[in-house]
Amino acid sequence: MVRDYECDIQGIVNNANYQHYMEHSRHLYVMDRGVSFAALHEEGIDVVVARFEISYKVPLRPCDEYVCRLMPEKKGIRYIFHQAIFRKADNKLCCSAQVDCVATMGGRLVSGHPKLDELL
Secondary structure: OOOHHHEOOOOOEOHHHHHHHHHHHHHHHHHHOOOOHHHHHHOOEEEEEEEEEEEEOOOOOOOOOEEEEEEEEEEOOEEEEEEEEEEOOOOOEEEEEEEEEEEEEOOEEEOOOHHHHHHO
């Protein structure tokens, strides 16, 4: 549910908050499948966003409930998450995005991680 403080002066969700919603959705997705970003970090593997492309359609407002859907894929060294946020009341598309992530070890790109590769 959209909280009041996530909105800007126009009374709609501030654009940056959609990225927070999507990030939370990605974290839940991998955690639900037994992968922990914190555990990967302890192994020296960090998964970071390399590119984020978003299109806004219909704004969310205070107290709106929403659902964030995602479809992951692996392409080369990238983990790509196709994501969309829909308003629950009428199933209107609020925004869609493509989020490209990569894995790094010691600050250097790596081809991936077996646990993550299994998810995709």
